[in-house]
């Protein structure tokens with residue numbers, strides 16, 4: 280019958296090592312197998328009834344081709360769900376996911392709104408038995424509202440930096456990140472992935488590290504790493520931050536999706552290369568049909584073009600890539616991609 284015991288006493292036979300984590304993208308929340316429990320399900324779509332389950336979070340974005348989609352992270356083992364104030368916490372042996380959802384605020388009030396939400400998150404992290412913050416996804420509406428330093432994204436960056444500084448989270452060992460604008464009205468959603476296991480982060484040699492961006496992008500730099508790698512006895516997890524057509528610190532090919540997709544894929548490949556150099560036994564990581572990706576498009580009309588470009592570059596994308604209508608944190612950017620991949 281199925282092997283539910285610990286694998287650590289049987290590592291002599293590699294075929295016995297079973298990966299406890301599985302991620303799938305689908306129209307419904309369907310377990311990977313009967314023994315899997317939901318760690319987190321990202322709901323893309325607008326039907327609130329569909330997010331009304333433990334572990335499912337609606338992030339305020341919709342699939343471009345309509346309907347509802349779920350990116351589900353399954354864990355082979357127990358997952359305990361609890362709610363503490365604004366936080367929904369899902370704990371497993373290897374990973375913990377914390378979801379914080381708070382109401383939206385004006386650009387003027389967004390620094391404090393973000394700071395308060397991050398304080399809540401980091402207090403949980405500080406007390407939890409998962410020492411590594413591997414990834415934080417951030418979603419909120421009106422990301423480009425307000426001008427210059429009063430832009431909502433910059434105010435968000437300031438609030439996040441305020442909280443990170445208070446809790447001693449300093450670059451270069453900051454979690455990977457995504458910060459994306461919702462098109463419809465919703466609150467601020469923060470989803471954090473913590474791990475009990477070793478976490479390494481990496482930068483991209485053709486981009487200035489976001490935490491070192493010059494002053495022109497705001498009073499406090501965005502605190503995230505370009506890529507990360509969680510390594511465990513049973514599997515590894517590659518994490519790619521939100522990635523766009525930025526070279527050095529400057530956006531390139533403003534509003535030109537066909538050029539921006541190319542630069543974005545080149546940047547993702549550079550992050551994969553950097554991580555391959557640190558881990559994966561030197562084996563070169565690439566995006567492929569096992570990468571679970573989110574493609575954020577400012578213009579829904581770019582869907583077919585981007586999907587065919589992506590398929591040419593990475594192969595079958597049918598059941599692994601979500602195309603979401605969204606705003607990107609710089610007005611001239613029309614596409615951003617993030618994702619994860621489980622490796623043996």
Ligand code: 3EB
Nearest residue numbers: 456457458501503520521523
């Ligand atoms: C960039 O590279 C594009 O503020 O958490 C990408 C990933 C971006 C994460 C964040 C922002 C963030 O600067 C924007």
